[in-house]
Amino acid sequence: MPEDVVTSIHMFLDSQQPVFVDDAAIDARQAMFIFTTNEGHTVMRSETARLLRHRDRQDLRHRDFEPLLQAIITEANPWLAHKGVVHLYAPFLPMTRVEVREFIVSRFKEYACQFRVDLTHDDDVMSFLIGEIGFDANGFTEHGLARIDEPTLLTEVKGPLQDLIEDYNNRLVKPTAIHMSMDKNNKHRVAFxxxxTLHSDSHKTQHQQQHQHQHSKADL
Known part of the structure; x- marks a missing residue:
C-alpha cells in the first residue's frame, strides 16, 4: 500500500478496537475511510464545464464522471486502481456562484443559531462576499469551502459579529436582531x-433597584 495512504490511517489501526481519536471512538473494522485528492482537478473542472453547457448541475450523475475518474486514479496511483482497495471514486464538483451563495446563506443561519440572534442582510453584502472569492474563466471557485470559511467569512462576518455581541454582553445587554449592510464609509467592509436588544436579568435587577431607590427618596 502507498506510504501516504498508510500514514493517513495508521492512527485508526490498532489491535485493540475501537481507538479514540479526538475523543471519538472509532472502530476501523466498521469504518468507512474517505480519501480526497486534487489529482486531475484541472481535467475534472473542464469536464464539468462541458457538461454544464447542456445540462443542469442537479442532472449530473456519477456515471458521467466514472470513466474519467478511473483514468485519473489509474494514472496517478495504479496500485490503488488495480488492487481493489477503493470501492468507489466520487467527484467533488467545482462550485459556481450559485453554490457559493447557498453555502454563505447556510453559514449565516448557523451564525444566527450559534449567537442566538435574528440575522438579516442586504443583497449588497452577499454580492460583496461572493466577489471576494476568486472564480476562473468557467465561473468556478478557485478554492473549496474551507477557504470560503476562512479567511473570507471569518474575517468579514463571523469575527466582527462575535466581537460586537461580546461587547454588548459586557454591558449586560444581549442583541436579539442584527442587520448586515455595507459600510457607507468603506465599501469593502460589512457594517452591523x-x-x-434584551437586557440580562442581572442588569434588570440592578436597574430596578436603582429605580426603587430613587422612588424611595422621592417619597421622603
Missing amino acids: DVKS
Missing part, C-alpha cells in the same frame, strides 16, 4: 446594525 443592532436592531433590538
Whole structure:
C-alpha cells in the first residue's frame, strides 16, 4: 500500500478496537475511510464545464464522471486502481456562484443559531462576499469551502459579529436582531446594525433597584 495512504490511517489501526481519536471512538473494522485528492482537478473542472453547457448541475450523475475518474486514479496511483482497495471514486464538483451563495446563506443561519440572534442582510453584502472569492474563466471557485470559511467569512462576518455581541454582553445587554449592510464609509467592509436588544436579568435587577431607590427618596 502507498506510504501516504498508510500514514493517513495508521492512527485508526490498532489491535485493540475501537481507538479514540479526538475523543471519538472509532472502530476501523466498521469504518468507512474517505480519501480526497486534487489529482486531475484541472481535467475534472473542464469536464464539468462541458457538461454544464447542456445540462443542469442537479442532472449530473456519477456515471458521467466514472470513466474519467478511473483514468485519473489509474494514472496517478495504479496500485490503488488495480488492487481493489477503493470501492468507489466520487467527484467533488467545482462550485459556481450559485453554490457559493447557498453555502454563505447556510453559514449565516448557523451564525444566527450559534449567537442566538435574528440575522438579516442586504443583497449588497452577499454580492460583496461572493466577489471576494476568486472564480476562473468557467465561473468556478478557485478554492473549496474551507477557504470560503476562512479567511473570507471569518474575517468579514463571523469575527466582527462575535466581537460586537461580546461587547454588548459586557454591558449586560444581549442583541436579539442584527442587520448586515455595507459600510457607507468603506465599501469593502460589512457594517452591523443592532436592531433590538434584551437586557440580562442581572442588569434588570440592578436597574430596578436603582429605580426603587430613587422612588424611595422621592417619597421622603
